[in-house]
């Protein structure tokens with residue numbers, strides 16, 4: 514028996530806070546281009562955190578740059594459409610996306626942001642830079658600092674931090690500061706790229722709690738949280754998209770993805786990193802053989818097939834179908850032939 518195969522239009526509709534369809538972006542090389550985001554579609558609902566997970570080099574940061582409209586050469590966005598907060602954008606080669614969306618419609622909290630704070634500027638000065646970069650010098654420094662103080666108060670951060678230099682703050686506090694400052698222009702969607710990867714476990718928890726609080730207080734309407742750390746995603750994300758070799762292979766509610774994965778890559782990823790958790794300690798560690806492909810020359814068919822223990826002949830030549838529904842879907846030949854069956858038992 515096989516399940517009904519869906520088209521991407523059926524599983525990523527436009528009635529969400531964000532719908533991204535057919536995103537394609539690559540790094541221009543001397544001889545070949547590296548297409549690091551290849552036909553990616555996803556959605557984020559109002560009030561939720563969407564986690565994006567995958568191994569290093571699978572295109573997560575590139576996708577974050579595309580979605581936040583911050584791609585700069587050699588990265589080029591070649592195609593795709595974004596519907597976000599009622600606005601539509603079609604990407605075209607050589608056409609820059611609207612600058613005025615940056616920080617207001619979508620805001621990026623880049624990887625390593627807390628370490629890029631200038632050591633000679635106070636936190637309040639960063640707030641002034643952020644507001645003036647968008648609204649110009651007509652905004653007085655005290656007005657900009659006032660806005661930051663108000664935002665800090667809303668999230669219970671001490672106002673005195675605005676007068677501090679970065680070196681006077683702990684790593685956890687620096688990350689909270691850059692997180693809060695990334696919402697200063699009232700963006701609808703915050704895209705946070707590895708916001709907890711340099712932090713100890715207790716600081717990670719403070720930052721993930723802060724993100725949930727920003728949503729609950731409606732300071733942002735949705736968050737995309739990019740990480741390779743699945744235990745962190747399990748705590749913060751409502752839904753998860755699993756990325757491999759520039760493509761999304763499975764999307765679904767977090768607990769369902771962890772307990773009833775449908776794509777062999779998801780199953781292997783979860784098996785290799787989540788085993789120490791008591792709830793699923795009984796699972797065997799599967800690990801994932803081999804390494805992700807070179808994105809300048811990816812394998813035909815399903816890109817995971819060279820590493821997949823369930824691969825069939827069709828996987829080596831044909832693009833996998835989308836199976837499932839808008840809530841939980843995977844692109845996989847095995848999933849098509851095994852409707853409703855979690856992949857874990859087969860790995």
Ligand SMILES: Nc1ncnc2c1ncn2[C@@H]1O[C@H](COP(=O)(O)OP(=O)(O)OP(=O)(O)O)[C@@H](O)[C@H]1O
Pocket residue numbers: 540547549567568569570571572573574575576587741808
């Ligand atoms: N400036 C660049 N020029 C050329 N290729 C790049 C550049 N930056 C990234 N890439 C390539 O694009 C692909 C995706 O990289 P990306 O940084 O988006 O992955 P990632 O999943 O975020 O990895 P990590 O978790 O290590 O940050 C990789 O193959 C990488 O080598």
